[in-house]
Amino acid sequence: MRAVDLIHKKKNGEPLSAGEIAFLVEGYCRGDIPDYQMSAWAMAVFFRGMNAEETAALTLTMAKSGDQVDLSPIRGIKTDKHSTGGVGDKTTLIIGPLVAACGVPVAKMSGRGLGHTGGTIDKLESIQGLKTELSRERFFAQVNDIGLAVIGQSGNITPADKKLYALRDVTATVESIPLIASSVMSKKIAAGADAIVLDVKVGSGAFMKTVDEAEALAKAMVDIGAQVGRQTAAIISDMDQPLGYAIGNALEVQEAIDTLRGQGPGDLTALCLALSAQMVVLSGQADDIEAAEKLLRQQLDSGAALDKFRAFIEAQGGDPAVVDNPGLLPQAPVMIEVTSRQEGYIQRIDAEQLGIAAMQLGAGRATKDAVIDHAVGLVLRRKVGDHVAVGETIALLHASRNDEVNGLIAEHVQDAYTIGEERPHLSPLLLSVVT
Numbered sequence: 067m068r069a070v071d072l073i074h075k076k077k078n079g080e081p082l083s084a085g086e087i088a089f090l091v092e093g094y095c096r097g098d099i100p101d102y103q104m105s106a107w108a109m110a111v112f113f114r115g116m117n118a119e120e121t122a123a124l125t126l127t128m129a130k131s132g133d134q135v136d137l138s139p140i141r142g143i144k145t146d147k148h149s150t151g152g153v154g155d156k157t158t159l160i161i162g163p164l165v166a167a168c169g170v171p172v173a174k175m176s177g178r179g180l181g182h183t184g185g186t187i188d189k190l191e192s193i194q195g196l197k198t199e200l201s202r203e204r205f206f207a208q209v210n211d212i213g214l215a216v217i218g219q220s221g222n223i224t225p226a227d228k229k230l231y232a233l234r235d236v237t238a239t240v241e242s243i244p245l246i247a248s249s250v251m252s253k254k255i256a257a258g259a260d261a262i263v264l265d266v267k268v269g270s271g272a273f274m275k276t277v278d279e280a281e282a283l284a285k286a287m288v289d290i291g292a293q294v295g296r297q298t299a300a301i302i303s304d305m306d307q308p309l310g311y312a313i314g315n316a317l318e319v320q321e322a323i324d325t326l327r328g329q330g331p332g333d334l335t336a337l338c339l340a341l342s343a344q345m346v347v348l349s350g351q352a353d354d355i356e357a358a359e360k361l362l363r364q365q366l367d368s369g370a371a372l373d374k375f376r377a378f379i380e381a382q383g384g385d386p387a388v389v390d391n392p393g394l395l396p397q398a399p400v401m402i403e404v405t406s407r408q409e410g411y412i413q414r415i416d417a418e419q420l421g422i423a424a425m426q427l428g429a430g431r432a433t434k435d436a437v438i439d440h441a442v443g444l445v446l447r448r449k450v451g452d453h454v455a456v457g458e459t460i461a462l463l464h465a466s467r468n469d470e471v472n473g474l475i476a477e478h479v480q481d482a483y484t485i486g487e488e489r490p491h492l493s494p495l496l497l498s499v500v501t
């Protein structure tokens with residue numbers, strides 16, 4: 067077999083066999099196939115696409131390229147959740163305890179933030195003492211014991227995806243539905259869950275700019291799940307502004323606690339309930355979405371979800387008192403009000419720009435090894451659809467010190483708001499479900 071012949075074949079729109087895909091991906095990982103041939107193939111896929119069998123074959127080849135986690139020591143149907151990126155996305159902090167309170171085992175591996183996006187592990191580490199590195203045995207035992215554990219990604223998961231993604235990033239081949247679908251699903255499959263629930267974001271701040279594109283991506287991922295024997299469901303959700311109000315690690319933990327108490331922002335609560343309901347159904351704890359939502363509401367109303375969060379914090383060495391005393395979370399010493407430059411309706415909030423502002427305050431990493439400040443970030447006071455006057459506060463910066471750079475960050479936040487005379491059309495947060 068020769069790489070050049072397979073590139074030709076794909077360039078002509080013909081499907082490749084599973085063996086041919088494995089030849090390319092494995093050869094690329096070993097260094098036998100050079101970057102220029104792999105990029106030519108990726109570009110051919112970008113224009114010609116891949117059918118469902120090819121996409122599943124690529125997914126499995128990448129899933130098997132490194133460590134594969136075996137969650138079989140954990141009882142029950144293990145269900146994982148994945149979101150295709152987001153600013154202010156603290157859903158894992160809420161969904162984990164919420165579904166665990168319904169009897170769904172959650173054995174979650176999460177990442178750290180990079181650039182404008184945050185990471186669940188950084189958020190959790192704003193709780194004093196909480197450890198996100200557990201031995202495999204302790205990880206399994208904790209899930210069997212309390213139903214929930216969250217650890218940082220360790221080991222060598224999907225090195226083929228890492229290498230191919232880095233290549234796609236510099237060859238303008240990221241935005242290909244089969245390549246994104248196989249990249250996301252390879253990581254979820256290697257992480258060992260039996261069932262997978264996906265939150266596919268659509269909108270200006272997301273990879274997928276239209277509902278049609280997002281549905282196509284969701285369908286590609288659900289099809290991969292079906293082909294490889296992992297039940298998968300996807301929710302398409304709007305991302306024309308950040309989720310909830312808080313952006314920054316401790317600030318997002320606080321918002322997650324409020325949500326688990328039943329007092330969270332409406333958009334965040336609705337998305338968490340919708341994703342959780344899919345997880346509860348896939349794990350067999352409810353027969354249908356309606357029954358699952360009822361069960362989930364009961365966990366919020368009775369305080370069981372919040373109790374589960376306390377138990378989780380304690381099991382991982384953190385101080386569970388933060389749940390009732392938010393003052394125990396890291397607090398930023400300097401508050402700066404960001405005011406509106408204009409009168410009118412807020413029509414759009416650029417989530418990516420707010421993510422960058424939070425990073426500039428110290429909440430995120432500009433480089434992989436940068437040290438973050440858990441206390442800092444920003445809290446939105448006004449969101450899309452709100453009417454504001456000139457000089458009205460639209461957001462509050464939580465900063466580590468008085469510094470002239472704060473003024474520039476405040477301007478950056480102002481720039482992220484689009485304000486106009488017309489009342490905007492508010493699109494619903496939950497756009498569709500693909501199963």
Ligand code: URA
Nearest residue numbers: 231245246247249250
């Ligand atoms: N996220 C991923 O993990 N992979 C992609 O290809 C795109 C987004």
